[in-house]
Structures are given as structure tokens and as C-alpha cells.
Amino acid sequence: MYILGVDTTTELLSIALSEDLQLIDAVELDCSQSHAELLFPQLDHLLKKWHLEMGDIGLLVVDIGPGMFTGTRVGVVAQKTMAIVLGIPLVGLTSLEILASQxxxxxxxxxxxxxxxxxxxxxxxxxxxxxxxxxxxxxxxxxxxxxxxxxxxxxxxxxxxxxxxxxxxxxxxxxxxxxxxxxxxEDGAIFPSARIANQKGYRRYLQKQLDDPLGLLPLYVRQPVSW
Incomplete structure (x- = not known):
């Protein structure tokens, strides 16, 4: 099963494509500009590189935060929308649990x-x-x-x-x-990685611990501000 994971909670945009627990490819870019400007072109490029379409994806994984408010919202909304429109299962993970797993x-x-x-x-x-x-x-x-x-x-x-x-x-x-x-x-785990998120998300999928895309929301912990 192909898994597409997205992490937009920090200044590092992280996208990963996996098959079950095996990483196929990943993109990690400094995202000093808007996450929305980079996310969708990079998703499209990654899928085309491996001759895949969104319909081939069997599981979507997203970091729901906490992190940068605007960036987190971009990733969550993108994955939620694809899950709803295409009927793809969705798993949301916190940035803190992803980091701990690294x-x-x-x-x-x-x-x-x-x-x-x-x-x-x-x-x-x-x-x-x-x-x-x-x-x-x-x-x-x-x-x-x-x-x-x-x-x-x-x-x-x-x-x-x-x-x-x-x-x-x-x-x-x-x-x-x-x-x-x-x-x-620990110096080796600074930003949450979509690579690790995909592994955790796949295990949640096997345990039938899926999220309702309509109900999944960004985790802010404190009141949102525009950054």
C-alpha cells in the first residue's frame, strides 16, 4: 500500500512516499516562504516522478501540530481534503510524538x-x-x-x-x-519527519486507529497567531 505523508508544522517542509514500512522517496525543503506555495507542486512532482496518481495512494498521514500555526493548517487541510474527496484513509499524528519516535x-x-x-x-x-x-x-x-x-x-x-x-x-x-x-x-532529531510519520501512520492503520477527516483539526495547544 502506498502512503503519502506530509509535515508542514515547521520551517522544514517534509513529504514522504512509502510502501508499507519501506520508504520510497522523500522531499525535505527549507520553507521560509509560504508552505502552500511549495506543498502542492512538490506533491505533484513526487507522484509524477514515481508514475503515481493520488488514486494510487492507500493511506494519507499528516502532522497535526503543534507547530507553526499557518503551516500546520496548510498540511492538515490539504490531507483532509484529499481524504474526503478521494475516500482515502487518514491518520493524524502530533509533531511531538513524531519527534519522540526519531x-x-x-x-x-x-x-x-x-x-x-x-x-x-x-x-x-x-x-x-x-x-x-x-x-x-x-x-x-x-x-x-x-x-x-x-x-x-x-x-x-x-x-x-x-x-x-x-x-x-x-x-x-x-x-x-x-x-x-x-x-x-539529542542533536539528530530537530524537526519532525514525514518519513517517521509514515511508519507510525501505517502501524496505526494496521491497528484500525484511523481519524475522521471531517473531525481532524490542527493541534495548536495555545491560541493561534499568524506565523
Whole structure:
């Protein structure tokens, strides 16, 4: 089954074409301009490159956020529309769970942190149970100091990843110096990837955990603004 995944939640536009769990091709572009200007031409190019049409796609996957408000909305609306018009199954995933899945060392608590701008970060905490990453907190938006205070209350070793962890690395290292032996910042997982989203989406599909395209909405966590 062909799977088409889209992630427009960050400044990195990520599109992936897979067959079951096997990646066929992917596009990752710096999206300093409008996501809408790049998304549809890149989708069209990717399908034509592999001699496919939208009717050949058996599953659509989309990152619903949190992330850039306008960009997130573009991706969600695009995938929802194709799911409704063409009757293609749809799976929505959060950017935080996608990022957490990109961390190889899953023996620790994983805290994906996304730069939310305006002096805040989005984050959540996951742990692996029976081979599955399970959220152990809700999705939150706090100033970096709020994240430091929250992490200081946790027990066990913690891996931080994502654009927020990179941007506020020095601040968090200083604020978490008392538990520095338990904190690792992962440099390899900065932006959520449609490649990983496709793998997670396919597993959700096999478990019959599909989303209703009419009801699927962007996950903002805080009030939307135009960025």
C-alpha cells in the first residue's frame, strides 16, 4: 500500500512516499516562504516522478501540530481534503510524538521540545512500554524556565530533542545543572519527519486507529497567531 505523508508544522517542509514500512522517496525543503506555495507542486512532482496518481495512494498521514500555526493548517487541510474527496484513509499524528519516535535511545524518558516562538516551547514526555512510545504528560506550552522547572521534578534519565531543545540548549543546561548527569540533548532529531510519520501512520492503520477527516483539526495547544 502506498502512503503519502506530509509535515508542514515547521520551517522544514517534509513529504514522504512509502510502501508499507519501506520508504520510497522523500522531499525535505527549507520553507521560509509560504508552505502552500511549495506543498502542492512538490506533491505533484513526487507522484509524477514515481508514475503515481493520488488514486494510487492507500493511506494519507499528516502532522497535526503543534507547530507553526499557518503551516500546520496548510498540511492538515490539504490531507483532509484529499481524504474526503478521494475516500482515502487518514491518520493524524502530533509533531511531538513524531519527534519522540526519531530518537534511537528509547530506554529513557523522551522529551521532544519545539520552539513555539514568542518565548515559549511546546513539549511533552514519552516513555517506551512494550515497544510503544506512550505519552506520560499532556502537550504543553511554557516558557523555557517552566520547562526547566518541570523537568527538574521528573525522576530518571531524560533525552531532550527538537528545535526548542537546540535553541535553548545553554539555558536548559544551566537550569538543569543539578541533574546534568540525567539529561542528554539529542542533536539528530530537530524537526519532525514525514518519513517517521509514515511508519507510525501505517502501524496505526494496521491497528484500525484511523481519524475522521471531517473531525481532524490542527493541534495548536495555545491560541493561534499568524506565523
Amino acid at each position: 530518537v534511537e535511545d528509547k530506554d529513557r524518558l523522551i522529551c521532544p521540545v519545539i520552539d513555539a516562538r514568542r518565548g515559549e516551547v511546546y513539549f511533552s514526555v514519552f516513555e517506551e512500554r512494550d515497544g510503544e512510545l506512550i505519552p506520560v504528560t499532556q502537550n504543553m506550552a511554557l516558557p523555557p524556565q517552566g520547562l526547566v522547572d518541570f523537568l527538574s521534578s521528573l525522576k530518571g534519565k531524560i533525552i531532550l530533542c527538537g528545535s526548542g531543545a537546540v535553541r535553548y540548549r545553554e539555558f536548559m543546561q544551566a537550569g538543569l545543572s543539578d541533574i546534568s548527569d540525567r539529561i542528554t540533548i
